[in-house]
Amino acid sequence: MSKARVATAWLEACSGCHMSFLDMDEGLLELAELIELVYSPLVDAKEFPEQVDVTLLSGGVGNEEQLELVRHIRPRTKLLVSLGDCAVTGNVPAMRNHIPVEQLLERTFVQEADLNPGAPEAVVSPLRPKVQPLHNFVEVDEYIVGCPPDAELIKFIVSELLQGRIPGRGVRSRFG
Amino acid sequence: MIPEELKDVAAQWQEQAGQYAHQVYVCTAAGCLSSNSDQVLESLQKEVKDRDLHEQCLVKGVGCMGLCAGGPLVAVQPDGVLYAHVTPEQAPAIVDALGDEPAADLEAIEADAPFYERQEPIALENCGRVDPESIEECIGADGYAALARCLTALSPTEVVNVISKSGLRGRGGAGYPTGLKWSTVEKARAERKFVVCNADEGDPGAFMDRSILEGDPHRILEGMAIAAYAVGADQGYVYIRAEYPLAIERLRKAIRQAKRMDLLGGDIMGSNFSFDIQLRLGAGAFVCGEETALMASIEGKRGTPRPRPPYPANYGLWGYPTLINNVETFANIGPILREGADWFAGIGTEKSKGTKVFALAGSVLNTGLIEVPMGTTLREIIFDIGGGIPDGRAFKAVQTGGPSGGCIPEQYLDVAVDYESLRELGSIMGSGGMIVMDETACMVDVAKFFMEFCRTESCGHCLPCRAGTPQMLGLLDRITRGEAVMRDLEMLEELCDLVRNTALCGLGQTAPNPVLSTLRYFRDEYLAHIEDRTCPAGKCKMRSTTEVNR
Amino acid sequence: MSTPSSPIRGPVEAPRQIRTLKIDGFDVSGRAEQTILQVALEHEIDIPRLCHVEGLSAIGACRLCLVEIRATGRLVPACVTRIEEGMEVITDSKRIQKYRRSLLELLFAERNHICAVCVANGNCELQILAEELGMDHVRVPYLNPDVPVDASHKQLAVDHNRCILCTRCVRVCDEVEGAHTWDVEGRGVDARIITDMRQPWGDSGTCTNCGKCVELCPTGALFEKGTCVAELERREFLPYLTAMRRTEQ
Numbered sequence: 018m019s020k021a022r023v024a025t026a027w028l029e030a031c032s033g034c035h036m037s038f039l040d041m042d043e044g045l046l047e048l049a050e051l052i053e054l055v056y057s058p059l060v061d062a063k064e065f066p067e068q069v070d071v072t073l074l075s076g077g078v079g080n081e082e083q084l085e086l087v088r089h090i091r092p093r094t095k096l097l098v099s100l101g102d103c104a105v106t107g108n109v110p111a112m113r114n115h116i117p118v119e120q121l122l123e124r125t126f127v128q129e130a131d132l133n134p135g136a137p138e139a140v141v142s143p144l145r146p147k148v149q150p151l152h153n154f155v156e157v158d159e160y161i162v163g164c165p166p167d168a169e170l171i172k173f174i175v176s177e178l179l180q181g182r183i184p185g186r187g188v189r190s191r192f193g
Numbered sequence: 194m195i196p197e198e199l200k201d202v203a204a205q206w207q208e209q210a211g212q213y214a215h216q217v218y219v220c221t222a223a224g225c226l227s228s229n230s231d232q233v234l235e236s237l238q239k240e241v242k243d244r245d246l247h248e249q250c251l252v253k254g255v256g257c258m259g260l261c262a263g264g265p266l267v268a269v270q271p272d273g274v275l276y277a278h279v280t281p282e283q284a285p286a287i288v289d290a291l292g293d294e295p296a297a298d299l300e301a302i303e304a305d306a307p308f309y310e311r312q313e314p315i316a317l318e319n320c321g322r323v324d325p326e327s328i329e330e331c332i333g334a335d336g337y338a339a340l341a342r343c344l345t346a347l348s349p350t351e352v353v354n355v356i357s358k359s360g361l362r363g364r365g366g367a368g369y370p371t372g373l374k375w376s377t378v379e380k381a382r383a384e385r386k387f388v389v390c391n392a393d394e395g396d397p398g399a400f401m402d403r404s405i406l407e408g409d410p411h412r413i414l415e416g417m418a419i420a421a422y423a424v425g426a427d428q429g430y431v432y433i434r435a436e437y438p439l440a441i442e443r444l445r446k447a448i449r450q451a452k453r454m455d456l457l458g459g460d461i462m463g464s465n466f467s468f469d470i471q472l473r474l475g476a477g478a479f480v481c482g483e484e485t486a487l488m489a490s491i492e493g494k495r496g497t498p499r500p501r502p503p504y505p506a507n508y509g510l511w512g513y514p515t516l517i518n519n520v521e522t523f524a525n526i527g528p529i530l531r532e533g534a535d536w537f538a539g540i541g542t543e544k545s546k547g548t549k550v551f552a553l554a555g556s557v558l559n560t561g562l563i564e565v566p567m568g569t570t571l572r573e574i575i576f577d578i579g580g581g582i583p584d585g586r587a588f589k590a591v592q593t594g595g596p597s598g599g600c601i602p603e604q605y606l607d608v609a610v611d612y613e614s615l616r617e618l619g620s621i622m623g624s625g626g627m628i629v630m631d632e633t634a635c636m637v638d639v640a641k642f643f644m645e646f647c648r649t650e651s652c653g654h655c656l657p658c659r660a661g662t663p664q665m666l667g668l669l670d671r672i673t674r675g676e677a678v679m680r681d682l683e684m685l686e687e688l689c690d691l692v693r694n695t696a697l698c699g700l701g702q703t704a705p706n707p708v709l710s711t712l713r714y715f716r717d718e719y720l721a722h723i724e725d726r727t728c729p730a731g732k733c734k735m736r737s738t739t740e741v742n743r
Numbered sequence: 744m745s746t747p748s749s750p751i752r753g754p755v756e757a758p759r760q761i762r763t764l765k766i767d768g769f770d771v772s773g774r775a776e777q778t779i780l781q782v783a784l785e786h787e788i789d790i791p792r793l794c795h796v797e798g799l800s801a802i803g804a805c806r807l808c809l810v811e812i813r814a815t816g817r818l819v820p821a822c823v824t825r826i827e828e829g830m831e832v833i834t835d836s837k838r839i840q841k842y843r844r845s846l847l848e849l850l851f852a853e854r855n856h857i858c859a860v861c862v863a864n865g866n867c868e869l870q871i872l873a874e875e876l877g878m879d880h881v882r883v884p885y886l887n888p889d890v891p892v893d894a895s896h897k898q899l900a901v902d903h904n905r906c907i908l909c910t911r912c913v914r915v916c917d918e919v920e921g922a923h924t925w926d927v928e929g930r931g932v933d934a935r936i937i938t939d940m941r942q943p944w945g946d947s948g949t950c951t952n953c954g955k956c957v958e959l960c961p962t963g964a965l966f967e968k969g970t971c972v973a974e975l976e977r978r979e980f981l982p983y984l985t986a987m988r989r990t991e992q
């Protein structure tokens with residue numbers, strides 16, 4: 018049996034979900050038998066490849082680059098999983114949502130700046146007005162909630178997906 | 194005053210009025226007043242005085258004559274002439290023409306014009322005929338005669354039976370049988386009972402109740418007193434919105450006059466029946482028209498609905514059985530007792546008896562107040578009475594029932610209007626707002642307007658309405674901006690279903706109606722906004738570059 | 744026998760009389776003045792709810808306790824509906840579940856519920872209901888309102904970001920404590936709970952500092968100061984580490 022092609026990526030999020038993924042401990046070894054990690058912050062690949070089976074995305078969409086990436090990924094993966102509260106709800110990064118972006122940048126990069134006041138213009142991608150969940154932009158097949166989601170839960174859901182089952186509401190999981 | 198004296202007052206007034214060879218009525222209701230009809234009244238009075246005609250000619254201010262689009266209106270009796278758009282400068286010409294052909298250079302409307310001929314005033318019978326500030330004149334026009342009859346000749350149960358037999362249904366929106374409601378309150382056992390008149394009238398564009406109160410306040414007091422006698426109440430409240438200062442002033446005056454004549458207060462007309470009425474002013478929340486919210490507001494609490502049952506008829510103001518009826522419902526009580534239940538039941542359709550007052554507005558020539566028998570078709574109302582659509586534009590839909598109602602398209606114009614037929618069409622009778630829309634109206638935009646209204650007017654008590662209306666509004670907004678996808682429409686329909694089935698009170702339960710009815714008849718317009726990103730009516734500004742969320 | 748109590752006001756035709764009915768197919772009975780929710784709970788049939796608390800008046804606001812009356816197919820809130828003889832009640836069905844999940848979605852979208860950083864994380868009735876009912880993502884847009892936190896009271900605080908307007912605080916303060924410090928102002932989605940005449944809680948002349956409102960708040964909207972993440976007392980860890988290293992050397 019050929020190994021399933023799995024990818025992970027992180028958008029507007031901390032590294033927590035990926036840490037939780039690594040927290041599977043020896044479960045990682047079992048998983049390694051079944052999957053090939055074709056793209057991830059944890060591996061070297063620079064380009065998101067074609068024909069991925071399962072992609073786990075942590076983090077919501079908060080800037081233009083992230084939006085581009087989700088839209089790039091979606092047609093290249095069979096199943097897309099929103100991993101963690103940030104991907105599913107926006108979570109902590111979305112706490113800025115009621116503040117207009119200009120005001121936010123002004124406060125952070127001008128008023129509070131010790132050196133070189135001024136909002137970044139080049140290199141970093143422009144912020145979108147709001148941080149939004151992934152499913153606002155693309156079709157999502159499975160949601161894993163939690164901040165971060167439990168390692169066991171990630172393992173369970175991924176193995177279910179690999180066996181062609183979509184657990185959906187069948188599993189209990191809690192925000193936060 | 195005892196019933197015999199009442200007859201004397203009436204006779205005196207009729208005799209006095211009969212002495213005048215001419216009577217000139219000037220509408221001083223809010224609509225005409227806003228185009229300075231008070232100055233028209235003044236200059237007519239002056240003209241008559243100057244010519245020393247005041248013994249033969251009576252000039253007086255009256256309530257709404259209906260054809261508000263033609264205001265200021267002046268009627269001349271017995272000539273049967275109605276002048277529209279009268280200016281103070283035209284007073285001499287009107288006086289010149291008394292008892293003669295209508296003055297040539299004035300805009301005269303034929304008495305047999307369809308606008309008047311198709312109507313059948315019952316609730317409005319005195320509106321535009323009597324001086325609302327004169328109780329003698331109201332008595333002269335049969336006012337309080339029905340109350341006198343109840344007190345002297347009928348038992349409370351008999352009164353309830355007359356109302357039941359008449360088939361009268363509540364005019365406040367839901368059409369609940371009035372007799373049944375009265376009988377529930379009558380049968381409730383309690384130390385105290387209350388009668389409440391719902392004059393909150395919050396539908397945008399509706400002014401039926403206001404016109405009745407401004408044009409004939411005594412009729413409401415009489416209706417309430419009869420109800421109180423029938424159900425055994427001793428205290429009444431009129432809950433009226435503070436935005437109706439003229440109606441409030443006239444009601445206050447009417448209550449004072451009625452009390453002075455023993456038609457309200459202790460031992461009315463020498464009987465041992467006592468009933469007092471007080472006003473309670475609403476601060477303009479639409480939801481305070483809902484009966485349980487209204488009662489909370491009268492009790493001095495925050496005006497939010499509570500679950501029913503228990504219904505007010507069993508558990509109302511301060512826990513006592515309370516009868517709540519709409520202004521127009523009370524306006525029908527006097528005539529029913531005067532003319533009899535069979536007379537009333539002979540008007541209208543099988544299940545909806547009597548007449549209904551509508552406030553005709555929107556894209557129609559004769560905007561104004563009308564009263565037609567139940568069963569009149571929409572076409573007759575809009576095209577015969579209303580005079581059709583102005584500027585040669587095509588009819589598109591008519592909205593009835595305000596924010597709880599729906600839009601009815603052309604193919605149903607020949608449906609006879611009653612409670613059931615309108616409900617079948619996905620709208621409701623409501624309190625009588627009727628807005629005509631022509632081809633330039635975008636139906637998604639119309640739905641959005643009403644949803645915006647519901648979102649703002651939701652009281653916030655129950656979750657589906659409070660948090661659901663802003664979501665539905667957001668989706669409608671997206672559609673009108675050309676940013677929506679099919680999934681948004683599905684979500685909108687799902688939310689409509691949710692809110693309609695789970696909200697606590699009528700406001701929330703019916704808030705989806707404008708969306709559902711426009712979806713039912715004009716789905717292609719929604720699809721045009723979503724799939725082609727165009728607004729067929731050319732009303733909505735579509736975003737040119739579309740960066741659309743899924 | 745104690746007086747039978749009902750959270751619903753209003754007359755009961757035959758108080759204390761026994762009524763028999765079916766809930767989810769089980770034959771059960773209760774007294775005429777009892778609600779469907781009361782009888783269901785007595786028979787260990789749980790019905791999701793957020794606004795209702797036994798002992799306070801019932802207001803039927805959250806609508807999560809909706810159950811279906813078999814005969815009519817109508818949905819009624821179990822907390823404010825009295826039982827009737829021969830009634831058949833369905834507390835759980837696909838349709839009811841779907842509505843309940845949608846209602847939760849509306850709640851999560853209405854204010855800013857960031858469970859990860861909430862004082863009530865793990866103890867929140869809203870969070871737990873979402874888990875139990877399988878509400879794992881919100882399909883409507885988050886409204887992200889800009890709402891305040893009032894921390895003017897010396898021991899207690901209110902974070903409107905997490906308030907679901909269940910008005911438990913309002914009712915317990917009025918009906919049990921008798922202080923009526925809390926009330927609701929504003930309409931629709933702009934409604935907010937307020938203390939006194941919208942003074943800061945700390946300036947309230949009526950609050951008795953009893954904490955009943957905090958006790959009953961289903962979410963993290965009302966909390967005792969010193970319990971939220973940002974307020975956690977940290978042990979001086981770095982100096983400790985440095986000291987340890989020194990002793991090792």
Ligand SMILES: Cc1cc2nc3c(=O)[nH]c(=O)nc-3n(C[C@H](O)[C@H](O)[C@H](O)COP(=O)(O)O)c2cc1C
Pocket residue numbers: 362363364365366367368369371391392393394395396479480481482483484485517518519520522624698699700
């Ligand atoms: C949101 C809402 C607003 C209402 N507004 C009014 C109103 O302005 N006037 C009115 O008479 N009835 C209004 N009603 C209906 C009343 O609740 C009540 O049914 C009516 O006053 C009963 O009188 P009726 O039987 O004479 O119609 C409203 C109902 C709802 C749900």
Ligand code: SF4
Pocket residue numbers: 480497498650651652653654655656658659696697698699700701702
């Ligand atoms: S449906 Fe709307 S107006 Fe009625 S109780 Fe609920 S929130 Fe208030």
Ligand code: SF4
Pocket residue numbers: 901905906907908909910911912913936956959960961962964965
């Ligand atoms: S503060 Fe808590 S108890 Fe009070 S209304 Fe909000 S959620 Fe309910």
Ligand code: FES
Pocket residue numbers: 791792793794795802803804805806807808809820821822823
């Ligand atoms: S618990 Fe019944 S409506 Fe909230």
